Amino acid sequence: MRTGRTRAQLLVPVIAIIALASILMAACASPALRGHRSIRVSGPEPTVAPTPAVPTPTPSPTRRPTPKPSPTKPRPKPTTSTRQPAPPAPKPGIEVWLVAPGGSDQVGSGDKEFIRYRVEVEQATGLNAATVATMVDATLGNTERGWTRGGWRFQRTTDADAGMVVRVATPATVDKICGAAGVNTGGVVSCRTGKLVMINLTRWNVGIPTYAADVNSYRRLVINHEVGHRLGFGHKTCQQTGLPEAPVMMTQYYGLNGCEPNVWPYRPDGTFVN
Numbered sequence: 610m611r612t613g614r615t616r617a618q619l620l621v622p623v624i625a626i627i628a629l630a631s632i633l634m635a636a637c638a639s640p641a642l643r644g645h646r647s648i649r650v651s652g653p654e655p656t657v658a659p660t661p662a663v664p665t666p667t668p669s670p671t672r673r674p675t676p677k678p679s680p681t682k683p684r685p686k687p688t689t690s691t692r693q694p695a696p697p698a699p700k701p702g703i704e705v706w707l708v709a710p711g712g713s714d715q716v717g718s719g720d721k722e723f724i725r726y727r728v729e730v731e732q733a734t735g736l737n738a739a740t741v742a743t744m745v746d747a748t749l750g751n752t753e754r755g756w757t758r759g760g761w762r763f764q765r766t767t768d769a770d771a772g773m774v775v776r777v778a779t780p781a782t783v784d785k786i787c788g789a790a791g792v793n794t795g796g797v798v799s800c801r802t803g804k805l806v807m808i809n810l811t812r813w814n815v816g817i818p819t820y821a822a823d824v825n826s827y828r829r830l831v832i833n834h835e836v837g838h839r840l841g842f843g844h845k846t847c848q849q850t851g852l853p854e855a856p857v858m859m860t861q862y863y864g865l866n867g868c869e870p871n872v873w874p875y876r877p878d879g880t881f882v883n
């Protein structure tokens with residue numbers, strides 16, 4: 610009996626050791642106990658821990674490309690959207706037309722076309738429509754040297770159905786309207802398209818070098834020149850008619866080519882300086 614008891618007593622610790630060993634092994638394999646690994650076992654952990662640590666840098670490169678395209682994409686979007694609303698916010702008064710009030714008596718008594726005209730200024734020019742109309746009236750109303758000398762008749766009106774509209778506009782608007790008719794005014798010159806006479810604001814204000822000392826003379830010239838187009842005249846060159854004066858239908862903006870300055874279609878004696 611003693612001998613059996615001793616054997617049994619010896620078996621108990623052996624079984625206990627085996628049981629503890631199996632418990633420890635089961636604990637290492639259980640994922641629920643991973644948190645205890647670093648504390649209990651230091652050997653096997655580094656092997657497992659660096660493995661998940663390696664995939665960690667993997668998501669970081671994934672993060673890098675992801676944030677890169679995202680900030681790049683929204684950048685052009687706001688810039689594009691910023692540029693788009695910018696153009697529709699031009700100076701106030703662009704293509705807003707102020708009509709010169711009132712009218713004039715009929716001038717001329719010839720048998721050629723009777724043209725009723727309206728005078729307008731683009732609001733953005735800051736010009737006074739009535740002041741511009743005074744210059745247009747005086748130029749077309751010059752019965753000694755103006756177009757009336759050739760038989761045309763004029764009268765200013767405010768009517769919407771006027772046969773001619775003389776406008777002073779910003780260079781950009783002149784370019785836009787003239788360009789739509791296929792005429793390149795380049796921001797510096799004027800044009801006539803249909804019944805519209807489009808006078809460049811810069812030219813109206815400062816003229817051209819030939820008439821720099823007398824901008825009103827240039828204003829008479831540009832009115833006579835563009836109205837001449839409305840009457841059916843094309844461009845002329847210097848001394849095409851043998852006269853020393855530059856024809857009013859010459860593009861004097863580009864130089865006189867030796868001709869003398871002249872802003873009227875007729876000499877005082879009635880000779881046509883064409």
Ligand SMILES: [Zn+2]
Pocket residue numbers: 834838844860
């Ligand atoms: Zn011309």
